[in-house]
Amino acid sequence: MSCSWHCAAQGRRYSVATLLSFRYGTGRLGQGVSACTWTRPLSNNNFVIGGHGNRNCGSSANSSGVGEIVARSQLLTPAEKNTFWQNGFVVLPSFLNMSVVDELRHVFPRLFAGQFSTGIYPDEWHWREGISLPSASREICNAWKADHSVRRVILSELIGRLIADLMNWSDGTRIAQDDVLWKPAGGTAVGFHQDSRYISEQFVPYENNSVTLWMALDDADSENGCVEYACGSHRWARHDSRKADSVAQEGFHASSDAYDTPVHRAAEKAGVDRAQVRIAGTAVPAGGAILHHQDVWHGSQRNKSAARLRRALVGHYIRSDARFRESPHPTYIYGRYKLADSTALHDSFFPLTFRPRL
Numbered sequence: 056m057s058c059s060w061h062c063a064a065q066g067r068r069y070s071v072a073t074l075l076s077f078r079y080g081t082g083r084l085g086q087g088v089s090a091c092t093w094t095r096p097l098s099n100n101n102f103v104i105g106g107h108g109n110r111n112c113g114s115s116a117n118s119s120g121v122g123e124i125v126a127r128s129q130l131l132t133p134a135e136k137n138t139f140w141q142n143g144f145v146v147l148p149s150f151l152n153m154s155v156v157d158e159l160r161h162v163f164p165r166l167f168a169g170q171f172s173t174g175i176y177p178d179e180w181h182w183r184e185g186i187s188l189p190s191a192s193r194e195i196c197n198a199w200k201a202d203h204s205v206r207r208v209i210l211s212e213l214i215g216r217l218i219a220d221l222m223n224w225s226d227g228t229r230i231a232q233d234d235v236l237w238k239p240a241g242g243t244a245v246g247f248h249q250d251s252r253y254i255s256e257q258f259v260p261y262e263n264n265s266v267t268l269w270m271a272l273d274d275a276d277s278e279n280g281c282v283e284y285a286c287g288s289h290r291w292a293r294h295d296s297r298k299a300d301s302v303a304q305e306g307f308h309a310s311s312d313a314y315d316t317p318v319h320r321a322a323e324k325a326g327v328d329r330a331q332v333r334i335a336g337t338a339v340p341a342g343g344a345i346l347h348h349q350d351v352w353h354g355s356q357r358n359k360s361a362a363r364l365r366r367a368l369v370g371h372y373i374r375s376d377a378r379f380r381e382s383p384h385p386t387y388i389y390g391r392y393k394l395a396d397s398t399a400l401h402d403s404f405f406p407l408t409f410r411p412r413l
């Protein structure tokens with residue numbers, strides 16, 4: 056099914072003029088649409104609806120099945136896996152059970168009001184009622200420690216198994232970090248970045264050691280700032296982020312017109328012809344999810360809607376046998392969890408979510 060059909064079926068039109076805009080604390084910081092992708096060339100800010108769409112950049116594979124948390128009972132299909140490895144991401148239109156989506160929507164205001172059902176503070180809490188701007192994008196990191204509902208989803212064994220299978224992690228899956236993301240109407244852009252800069256680089260072995268699961272709690276589309284990907288950019292030549300000439304990444308509160316500057320620079324640096332670069336916007340319905348590769352360049356525009364929220368729960372997962380790099384010492388965010396005499400990932404900070412039975 057083509058992307059344009061998907062979108063048209065929902066009676067939505069994506070403005071050609073819409074462009075861009077969110078981020079990572081650990082730095083970083085969705086109502087009734089089918090999942091689809093649209094693409095635009097890097098050199099042209101206009102979205103092109105259809106075109107590559109789900110066929111070449113994104114997946115429309117549907118799945119069914121009943122599970123307590125996840126609305127599918129099976130692992131990724133070969134076609135879904137192929138899309139992930141080819142494009143650097145795959146859209147799973149129906150992923151979370153809607154009862155779980157509803158539960159999480161109720162948790163968000165409580166979390167940002169400092170009500171933590173486990174009694175434990177999360178590791179990062181960006182945005183405070185009465186202090187922060189109402190339109191600022193909000194983020195909490197490692198809410199799995201603070202809230203029972205978030206914990207149940209993020210530490211779900213089924214998710215860990217699905218990811219271990221996708222990534223061929225024979226030893227299983229741990230949570231590296233979660234992100235509770237709330238982009239209100241007018242909320243800020245997320246600058247293009249690679250998750251590997253924040254997560255994978257802290258650990259060895261580096262290659263394919265982490266993966267991100269982005270779960271939509273509201274319909275996300277070009278109007279409210281859905282996630283955008285540079286298709287296939289996880290296969291671009293890698294450059295050392297510690298070198299002085301490395302491509303700077305935009306912060307969580309990226310300015311709307313510069314949010315995609317880093318991906319332009321990264322393409323140039325990797326020797327990729329600008330005309331060949333495709334930026335895909337991913338429209339995902341509430342309950343849908345996206346899996347993306349650690350090295351794929353992604354970001355999102357500002358929420359340009361008048362009143363729509365764009366909430367998401369994100370899990371960044373890591374292979375269970377990864378170890379902290381020894382030199383240089385891991386940087387602040389992850390270095391906080393390294394024990395002085397060991398490079399092992401401690402279960403208290405990085406719980407195992409799935410371990411295959413031998």
Ligand SMILES: O=C(O)CCC(=O)C(=O)O
Pocket residue numbers: 077078079083084236245250267269280281282353354355367369
């Ligand atoms: O939600 C967004 O706009 C970006 C999220 C992100 O960067 C991530 O999940 O890695």
